[in-house]
Amino acid sequence: MASETLDTTCCVVGGGPAGMILGFLLARRGVEVTVLEKHADFFRDFRGDTVHPSTLEVLKELWLLDEFLKLPHQKVTSVGIILGGTHLEVANFRHVPTTCKFVALMPQWDFLNFIADHARKLPSFRLLMRHEATGLTHDDGRVTGVTAKTEAGDVEIRAGLVVGCDGRHSITRQAAGFEVIEKGVPMDVLWFRISRWSSDPEQVLGNVNYGKALILINRGEYFQAGLIIPKGSYPEIQSKGIAEFRADLQRIAPYLVQRVNEINDWDQVKILTVQINRLRKWHRPGLLCIGDAAHAMSPAGGVGINLAIQDAVAAANILAEPLKKGRVTKCTLAAVQCRREIPTRVTQGMQMLAHRGLNYAFRNPGMPIEAPWQAKAVLGIPGVNSVLGYAVGMGAKPEHVQNKPKVTLVRRIAVPAALAAVGVAATALAVSWAAWKIWRRG
DSSP: OOSEEEEEEEEEEOOSHHHHHHHHHHHHTTOOEEEEESSSSSOOSSSOOEEOHHHHHHHHHTTOHHHHTTSSOEEEOEEEEEETTEEEEEEEOTTOSSSOOSEEEOOHHHHHHHHHHHHTTSTTEEEEETOEEEEEEEETTEEEEEEEEETTEEEEEEEEEEEEOOOTTOHHHHHHTOOEEEEOOOEEEEEEEEEOOTTSOSSEEEEEETTEEEEEEEOSSEEEEEEEEETTOHHHHHHTOHHHHHHHHHHHOGGGTTTGGGOOSGGGOEEEOOOEEEESOOEETTEEEOGGGTOOOOSGGGOHHHHHHHHHHHHHHHHHHHHHHTOOOHHHHHHHHHHHHHHHHHHHHHHHHHHHHHHHHHSSTTSOOOOOHHHHHHHTSTTHHHHHHHHHHHOSSOOOOOOSOOOOHHHHHHHHHHHHHHHHHHHHHHHHHHHHHHHHHO
């Protein structure tokens, strides 16, 4: 039995990018919304730090962009790769059709704190930290709320709609028994930090050689590094010892030679087990899943955050008015999945193609590789880098903040037509009356 019961119109489970953006957008449209976050703060390392041009455009539409860009960040205008000993530019963001033609690298906790600070100013927004969702409540087959544990005891949050934004290990989707479609992924990622020098590359850079791939993300004074390894190979890497691990890093990226010794313990290395999956159905009465809870993404391209935020924008556009009117139907929830499922499938398909490309690097572990001529030829075609920059920076279906209810086709055509008809009738009546007056005088 819950020690406390709360009521809200919409309960968002998870205070990540999707959950915070959705909560903020709904609250600014006047929807009473409660966001649950199980941790005491947003400070978690080894999370995605990329804020894409499409997300920056959303912040512009919210009149928050200038303030956001005052926070410490790095600008990435292109993504390159050193394949063997050959440097190739893969994606160029300089031509995306947005205000910001770059990806902003910023610790995710700064992004979330920024959104939370603005959301708290809205009277209909409530953020509950240290509230860990444990399950769902039901009534006659409909989800009616969430149960959560806190330091003070168990809490029940009753809501007209529950939105699961609680990531790839989502409690909400597990509790709902949603069917998950798994896609095979050939890799895992080892995350760690290594110091950065001013002479190092500023842009995101991939180093592929000797059967592994090392991604270096510029965080100013250090690199957030991700070593991509064949799936399931981490125990073997550990068995060879930390010295061999450092030697691998040095072989892949020789310019790190004087810094690999900073890694002296396996506790400094965190493993991310990579998944690509999606729900067959994202909703049931009273419940919707978006973001990683609906579709776990690979780190390839860093597009998972972008996709989750686009889900949140679309969901807020579709759900705000029905939530205010208390009329969230099965069709309303299905409309969110219908709008966002195709971009999800397209993005996951692109990621799986990228994974197949990594199979080339994994083919001969421990052996140096050379850049294949096919990659050089394709990336050398004028405009290809810009197309890939758009795909990574904007996604398959960029969403825009909708501030007013969408005008339907009927209202767009019928109302002006009716007003025009009234105007014509009034004009005809006035002309007839004037003609009659002239005739009487005549």
